Amino acid sequence: MPIQYYLILSALMFVIGVVGVLVRRNAIIIFMCLEMMFNAANLAFVAFASSFNALDGQLFVFFVMTVAAAEVAVGLALMVAIFRTKHSIDVDQLSSLKG
Amino acid sequence: MLLSESISIDPTFQLVPWVVLIPLIGLLVNLLVGRRLGEKGVGIVASLASGGAFAIAVLLAFALAGSAARPVEGMAKPEAVVVPFMEWIKTGSLSVGWDFRVDTLSVTMMLVVAGVGTLIHIYSIGYMHSDVRHNGAPGRFRRFFVYLNLFIAAMMILVSADNYLMMFVGWEGVGLCSYLLIGFWFEKGAEGTGNARAAKKAMVVNRIGDFGLLIALFIMFGAFGTFEFQAVFDKVKDVAPWVLTAITLFMLIGVAGKSAQLPLFVWLPDAMAGPTPVSALIHAATMVTAGVYLIVRSSALYMAAPTAQSVVTWVGALTALFAASIAVGQNDIKKVLAYSTISQLGFMVAAVGMGAFVAGMFHLVTHAFFKALLFLGAGSVILGMEHGDGPSSGHGQASGHAATTLDPQDMRNMGGLREKMPVTFWVYLIGALALAGVAPLAGFFSKDEILTAASQQNLPVFVVLVIAAFFTAFYVGRQLLLVFFGKGRSPAAEHAQESPALVTVPLVVLAVLTVFAGGLNFPGSHLLETWLEHTLGPGQPAEFVVPVALGSLGVALVGLLIAWSIYGQRKTLSKTGGVDPLARILGPIYTGMEHKWWVDEIYRAMVIRPYEALSRFLADDVDRDLIDGIVNGFGGLVVGFAGVWRKLQSGYVRSYALTIFLGAVAILTYLAFLSR
Numbered sequence: 001m002p003i004q005y006y007l008i009l010s011a012l013m014f015v016i017g018v019v020g021v022l023v024r025r026n027a028i029i030i031f032m033c034l035e036m037m038f039n040a041a042n043l044a045f046v047a048f049a050s051s052f053n054a055l056d057g058q059l060f061v062f063f064v065m066t067v068a069a070a071e072v073a074v075g076l077a078l079m080v081a082i083f084r085t086k087h088s089i090d091v092d093q094l095s096s097l098k099g
Numbered sequence: 100m101l102l103s104e105s106i107s108i109d110p111t112f113q114l115v116p117w118v119v120l121i122p123l124i125g126l127l128v129n130l131l132v133g134r135r136l137g138e139k140g141v142g143i144v145a146s147l148a149s150g151g152a153f154a155i156a157v158l159l160a161f162a163l164a165g166s167a168a169r170p171v172e173g174m175a176k177p178e179a180v181v182v183p184f185m186e187w188i189k190t191g192s193l194s195v196g197w198d199f200r201v202d203t204l205s206v207t208m209m210l211v212v213a214g215v216g217t218l219i220h221i222y223s224i225g226y227m228h229s230d231v232r233h234n235g236a237p238g239r240f241r242r243f244f245v246y247l248n249l250f251i252a253a254m255m256i257l258v259s260a261d262n263y264l265m266m267f268v269g270w271e272g273v274g275l276c277s278y279l280l281i282g283f284w285f286e287k288g289a290e291g292t293g294n295a296r297a298a299k300k301a302m303v304v305n306r307i308g309d310f311g312l313l314i315a316l317f318i319m320f321g322a323f324g325t326f327e328f329q330a331v332f333d334k335v336k337d338v339a340p341w342v343l344t345a346i347t348l349f350m351l352i353g354v355a356g357k358s359a360q361l362p363l364f365v366w367l368p369d370a371m372a373g374p375t376p377v378s379a380l381i382h383a384a385t386m387v388t389a390g391v392y393l394i395v396r397s398s399a400l401y402m403a404a405p406t407a408q409s410v411v412t413w414v415g416a417l418t419a420l421f422a423a424s425i426a427v428g429q430n431d432i433k434k435v436l437a438y439s440t441i442s443q444l445g446f447m448v449a450a451v452g453m454g455a456f457v458a459g460m461f462h463l464v465t466h467a468f469f470k471a472l473l474f475l476g477a478g479s480v481i482l483g484m485e486h487g488d489g490p491s492s493g494h495g496q497a498s499g500h501a502a503t504t505l506d507p508q509d510m511r512n513m514g515g516l517r518e519k520m521p522v523t524f525w526v527y528l529i530g531a532l533a534l535a536g537v538a539p540l541a542g543f544f545s546k547d548e549i550l551t552a553a554s555q556q557n558l559p560v561f562v563v564l565v566i567a568a569f570f571t572a573f574y575v576g577r578q579l580l581l582v583f584f585g586k587g588r589s590p591a592a593e594h595a596q597e598s599p600a601l602v603t604v605p606l607v608v609l610a611v612l613t614v615f616a617g618g619l620n621f622p623g624s625h626l627l628e629t630w631l632e633h634t635l636g637p638g639q640p641a642e643f644v645v646p647v648a649l650g651s652l653g654v655a656l657v658g659l660l661i662a663w664s665i666y667g668q669r670k671t672l673s674k675t676g677g678v679d680p681l682a683r684i685l686g687p688i689y690t691g692m693e694h695k696w697w698v699d700e701i702y703r704a705m706v707i708r709p710y711e712a713l714s715r716f717l718a719d720d721v722d723r724d725l726i727d728g729i730v731n732g733f734g735g736l737v738v739g740f741a742g743v744w745r746k747l748q749s750g751y752v753r754s755y756a757l758t759i760f761l762g763a764v765a766i767l768t769y770l771a772f773l774s775r
Contacts, residue, residue: 022753091751091752095749095750095751
């Protein structure tokens with residue numbers, strides 16, 4: 001399969017993820033879209049790795065997954081803490097830094 | 100040539116700084132431990148301080164007389180001893196030291212100031228003892244003597260200075276003390292603030308004069324490069340005449356302020372709001388003579404500026420006449436003396452303007468004696484009236500009358516005090532006759548010298564001064580008759596008592612001085628003239644011209660006679676609240692005299708009102724609206740700006756995320772397409 005197909009898929013996934021982060025209000029959905037952006041990047045890495053027959057791309061995917069996991073753990077812990085005070089995870093309600 | 104360059108210099112001269120330091124020590128002692136000393140202690144310390152200054156002045160006088168009697172070879176006149184004390188200002192080309200000058204002129208002034216000052220200190224012990232109780236503030240006794248000693252110290256600095264800047268320090272110092280002492284009872288006076296307002300007026304008007312003097316000093320530094328007396332006098336011939344005229348004319352403004360000449364005399368009558376010893380010391384004998392001293396000291400400058408001299412002469416003569424005419428219509432015993440002082444100062448200023456410096460100084464000395472005597476006598480009269488009016492009379496309470504709001508200083512309430520207060524009467528009579536110029540009292544000789552000089556030099560001025568002398572005799576007679584003769588016109592006058600010895604003894608001493616002071620420059624002996632020649636250089640010899648002398652005596656006697664004819668009738672004097680008989684004779688002229696020719700009202704309309712309007716304009720329209728408007732406007736601008744930018748901080752996470760995304764897109768676009 002020509003590599004362009006993989007790259008187009010990766011771009012589509014990335015854009016869907018960006019739009020989801022910007023538009024959705026639920027924090028969990030935002031995290032899911034964030035994961036989708038990560039996976040889009042992973043797909044691009046793997047496609048290039050197979051196309052150039054180099055292992056570097058595949059190795060990097062491991063790094064990305066590890067960091068994504070750690071970041072989600074922290075993010076979900078934040079959300080739990082916020083839910084305790086605000087009883088909602090609607091990000092539009094986190095506006096007390098309003099100038 | 101300075102005496103200090105001679106081989107044998109009398110070490111007494113080194114004592115001169117003490118003339119300033121002893122009063123300063125006295126005032127510090129009274130200030131710090133006065134409360135523990137009690138009234139007697141405070142008075143004794145202050146009087147001793149002033150007396151100490153007098154003793155040193157006497158020692159200096161003897162030392163000067165001794166050295167003058169032993170002429171050193173090659174020594175030219177004038178002679179003086181300069182005693183440097185400490186360095187003061189040393190910056191750039193200006194070098195001014197705190198140096199004292201001992202010469203016959205400064206020693207004469209020192210003797211007058213300290214001598215009359217000490218007598219007044221002693222008098223004040225008795226007078227203020229009554230006054231602080233009459234005004235309900237016994238604790239303020241100490242403050243009075245602190246201020247008095249401060250005044251003596253400042254005046255000593257003025258007269259013993261060797262340069263114009265140090266003299267100016269003393270000049271300002273006496274102005275300050277005048278303010279402090281006039282406003283001594285600052286919470287009293289007309290409408291509760293009258294005394295404070297009088298003090299403020301004295302300060303402000305003096306300041307205008309000081310401004311003139313400062314300009315003169317600035318020009319002097321520009322032209323001469325130095326402030327020291329000897330250096331300036333030596334360089335006079337090298338300076339352009341118009342510069343000298345400018346300096347001397349600006350100095351005249353200072354003299355007009357300090358010595359109460361036209362047009363800056365308006366503070367002196369208001370200054371009578373202060374206690375009587377203050378009026379005697381500061382506003383009769385010493386501070387007001389500082390202006391005359393300035394002109395005499397600067398005689399070298401004035402002799403080289405004839406235009407300024409004639410201006411000075413006319414200012415003095417017109418002041419003499421103007422003030423004497425006002426004195427005729429006054430009803431307050433102290434106001435008569437105040438205007439009399441202005442008038443006599445006019446005589447002195449006219450004299451020194453004509454170059455008759457010795458005559459002016461002679462009149463300064465005799466006037467100090469008899470005017471202080473008159474003021475202190477008036478104080479004694481006022482004390483007597485207050486005693487007659489206050490609780491010590493006992494009559495008011497017994498008959499159930501309420502305490503009257505009687506003005507103890509109004510001559511219309513007096514009368515017949517000759518029998519009630521005999522000592523005061525006799526000394527007052529001596530002072531009054533001296534003021535009128537009746538021989539052989541001191542005032543006759545000094546005034547006659549001035550009139551002689553005028554008759555020889557400047558006939559119009561002579562005529563003006565003779566008319567002023569006539570008025571002088573008239574208002575003196577009027578005052579004597581209203582106060583001491585006839586019958587008492589109020590209960591206070593009927594119950595008046597003689598004052599205590601502390602008050603009457605200095606009066607007697609001053610009376611003796613008044614009688615014999617004529618001997619200072621008696622025609623034929625010319626003591627004062629030879630004495631002052633050592634400083635002033637050979638001047639015009641004061642002659643005794645018999646026609647002028649007889650004429651001035653005649654004028655004085657005629658004035659007294661006319662006063663007697665108007666006020667001497669028993670009927671007139673016993674009328675209470677009656678119209679002054681002079682009013683019926685002179686009509687509107689008397690109204691003018693009584694209202695001091697509306698000088699204060701004219702000043703208020705012509706000077707004060709426009710100035711207040713200008714101040715109001717500057718404060719409201721310029722300062723508040725314009726300047727504050729600009730500064731506040733800048734603030735408002737910043738606030739507006741901030742309000743616009745604040746909208747970026749919405750607090751919404753999603754809009755922040757969008758901003759980040761857009762920024763990332765922009766960077767990538769740049770990197771991908773534009774960085775080629």
